[in-house]
Structures are given as C-alpha cells and as structure tokens.
Amino acid sequence: MEPQSSSETEKLIDLVAPQAAPRKYELVYPTIFVFSYLHAASLYGLYLCFTSAMWSTIFFNWFLYVLGITGVTAGAHRLWTHRAYKAKLPLQIILMLMNSIAFQYSAINWIRDHRMHHRFSDTDADPHNASRGFFFSHIGWLMVRKHPELRKRSKLIDMSDIYANPVLVFQQKYAVPFMGSMCFLLPTLMPIYFWGESLNIAWHVAVLRYIINVHASVSVNSFAHLFGAKPYDVNINPVQSPIVSIATLGEGFHNYHHVYPWDYRTAELGNNWLNFSTKFIDFFALIGWAYDLKTVPSDVVKARAARCGDGTNKWGW
Template sequence: MATIIFDLLMHIVGGFSITGGAHRLWTHRTYKVKKPFEYFMMFLNCIAFQQTVVNWVRDHRLHHKYSDTDADPHNARRGLFYSHIGWLCVKKSDLVKERGKTLDLSDIENNPVLQFQKKYAFFLFGFACFVMPTVIPVLCWGESLNTAWHLNLLRYVLTFHGSLTVNSFAHLYGYKPYDENIMPTENYFVSTVSGGEGFHNYHHSFPWDYRAAELGNNNLNFTTVVLDLFAKFGWVYDMKTANPEMIISKAKTSGDVTKVIEKNKNI
C-alpha cells in the first residue's frame, strides 16, 4: 500500500510538471517563477519524462499556431488514435518540420534551466523517472524490486496517457462555449485525468491565461489550485488572466454565451 501511495504522489507531481510547467509556464509563459523554483519544476518534469521541455514547447507552440491542420504535430483531424499517440509512432512530416523552424523559441533556447535539462537529459530522465521512484520504496520500506519497478512503470504510463488525452479527446469530444469555429472542446473527463487541462475550448481562445480554465473555475483544475498556493509563498507571480468582460465578449461573438453564464453564476 505504501508503494501505491508513493507512486500516486509521483503521478501527481509528474502530471503537475507537465500541466503547470511544460505547458502553462514554459510554452505559454502565463506566469513567472523564482529561479530556484524553476529548477525544482524542471526536476519534477524529469519524473514525468515526456521529451525534454525544449522539444515539448516546440511541438506545443506549433500545435497552437497550426491547430488541427497538417502542420500540427498531432492533428486531431487524422483521428483519435493519431492525435493521442499515433503521432509519436511515426516521423514528423516535412511540413511539420518546416513550420517548426519558423517558430520563435529564443526564450527557451536562452533558458539555462531548460538547456541544463537538455544537456543532461539521459541522466536526469533515467534517474528521476525510473531509478529514483523504484529505489525509494525498496530502500525505505522494504518493497520488492519487482513490485516497485512495475508499479513505477504503471505510474509512468498513466501520467503519459493522461496528458495525451488533451491532444485527442479534448479535440474531438465535448462542447464549445467560447469558439464554435475551432476543434478544441470543454471535456470534464480530460480535466479529471490531466489535472485541469480539459477546459480546452477556453484555453485555445485565451492561451495566455495561467488558469487555462473558464472564469477562474477551479472545479477539477488541480493545476491552478497548486499554482495559486505557490503564489502565496511568492514563488509564482505575474499570473496573466483574461478578465470576465473579455471572456463574455468572446463567447457572445463566436460561442454560446448562455452556457458560459449558466456555468458561472458569479458573473
């Protein structure tokens, strides 16, 4: 039981490093952090092991710029399997590679924390994702190596696929209260398994909002709750948000404002 609880904790912190770190911090720059905390977030990201942050950011910025087109690395128009994991099983198309070279990644390329991760990726990912979570249960409470290893692999797979649902399910199933002209949707299942990333129609409408959720709605949005907690300690600051008037205006123009107001009675 202790090992299961430990791996659940690794799942939570690893997932947060993707949603709060690779996604909201480094890709969209929705908030700022103190440098020691950035190193901490980078290490947590190694526990999740979903490419280096440099590569993750490049793919995700490309996804937003060319969402659901042939220049999108995980184009949802090619189906659920492809957008979920198929895109990782094949080489990137020439168009994806070509458009990727046009992105501005200067902030990532000049970030010493992320360049450190890229330089020592083999050792950091190997230790943080596989060695450390396996060895700790064995040394600290006498878990068998076989059980510790396989539970950690299960933890890794669950974290990985939980993140991937944002690319697949949240682009194919759900509703669109903010912009009916794009594929991303609001999907509660995705929010549940990804730590709050399922408010995807909102996120593609306002990608620079650190909450990645409608009007501050923290229901199922674990990532935002944790970021707000860290902000109280001053480790996280300058958090960008879209104001209610802007959000309502967007819904009136291209979405379904009645659904937005109905879900947010405080407006």
C-alpha cells in the same frame, strides 16, 4: 513571384495555410518496441496493484503522478510554452524536477511541439493533428516520423526565450540519464530501500504510473480536440472536457485554452476543484515565487462566448 530572401520565403510559408501533403506513416520501430513493452509491463503493474503491491508503493506512485503531471501543466505548458506567468529561479528548478518525473521527452521538445500545436492547430504542421483521427492525435503521432510540413514550419517558432533558460538547457543536456533517474530509477529504488518493496513490484508499478501519466497528457490532444462542447469558439476543434481536466489536474477546458492560451488558469474556471495546477501556481504566487499571473477579464470572456460560442455554458454542457 519568386521570393528574394530566406526571410521572405519564411513569411510566404507562414501565410499559406499548411496543406495536407500525402501522409506517410514512417514507423519509428524503437519507439514502438519500447512503448509496447511499457504497455505490457503496466498491465502487469496493474495486476500487482490488486494482488501484492504494498499500499505505500501505490500511494507513492500516485504522489509522483501528481508531481509529474503538475510539472507538465504548471511548468512546460503554462509557464514555459505560454508564458502565462513568471517564476523565480527556485520555482523553475522545482518545476523542472517535477517535469522530469513525467519524462515526456525534455521540456524543450515539449514546448516546441506545443507552440507548433497552437500556431498550426489541427493541420499537418501540428505534431498531433487531431484531423487525422483519434489514434494519431492520442499516441500514434509519437510512433511515426514527423510530417514534412511540421519540419518545414518548425523554424518559424521562436524558441529563443527557451534556449536562454539555463534550467531547461540543463534538463535537455542530461535528458535521458537525468529524466530516466527521476521517472524510473529513483521511483523503483526508493520503495525497495525505504519500505522493503520487491524489485519486481516497484518497477512495474512505476511503469504503470508512467503509462497513466502519458495517456492522461495525450488525452488533451485527442479527447479534448474531438468530443465536447465549444462555448468560446465554435469554429475550432478544441472542446471543453471536464473528464480530461480530472486526469490532467486542470487542462481539459481546451476550447477556452485555445482562445486564451495566455491565461495562467487554462480555464475560465480558475479556482475550481478540477484545476489543481492553478492552485499550485496560486500557492507559489502567495509566497512570491510566481508572479505576473495573466488572466482574462470575465466580461471579455462572456462577450466572446456570446459572439463565437455554441451556446453551452463554461463547463461545456
């Protein structure tokens, strides 16, 4: 039967599981060129860290790494994509600034991709579909045009709350100059100005920090969808990965996260030492800037593990 209206068409699209249409790799050459340069520059940055970079430059970039990753985990991910807690305006601004240091495109783009990822996990409508293998889910998806299934279904994702958020709209509007300044320009100029680092070293260590931040974040899409245990749902791809949690400051307990995406801890193990992002949110909850933190009761989690899990414990072994 032919659908009668566009909304009926949309319902129909939503009901049919995304099909693996022929996969074409339409390369995006400018991105590949920039990525290649950044990777080569980051290797040189790594060499400089071991030979001539000042300790303050290395420590400064490590600090920016923590800020940037937390801007993604506590901001783009837990607050804005999943609405796992609420944040007052000052905290939203802080998170937007931190998110800009990570420069994983604008938060609005990130949120749309991530909502698609959860709704259409590991199908062709998932931006980093892990059923296409490690390289594609890790970084290959950033270098090719989006799959037609993804473009078709992206209009099924409700982004109205995001476009109504002036903090996120501001970041999107000035994305390249603003985020470029937060991620590259200021982190290069500050070590030169404040402690006399050379331009060569300041730039390459900043690029190294950026590349490590990208690989840590995308390892949630690759490693944490491919290699590990499934204590909460044996029928989905996402797994528990403590190592990814170390790199991403708390986002590696991914089997749990795909079962309970609204839990602000992104793990059953809310307050463990691998979950700095949770401690960050807890701190702001203490001063009242974060509120309505959502969690899942332990007995519900235990019952779920007994019913659907693979019998491993919550750490995934």
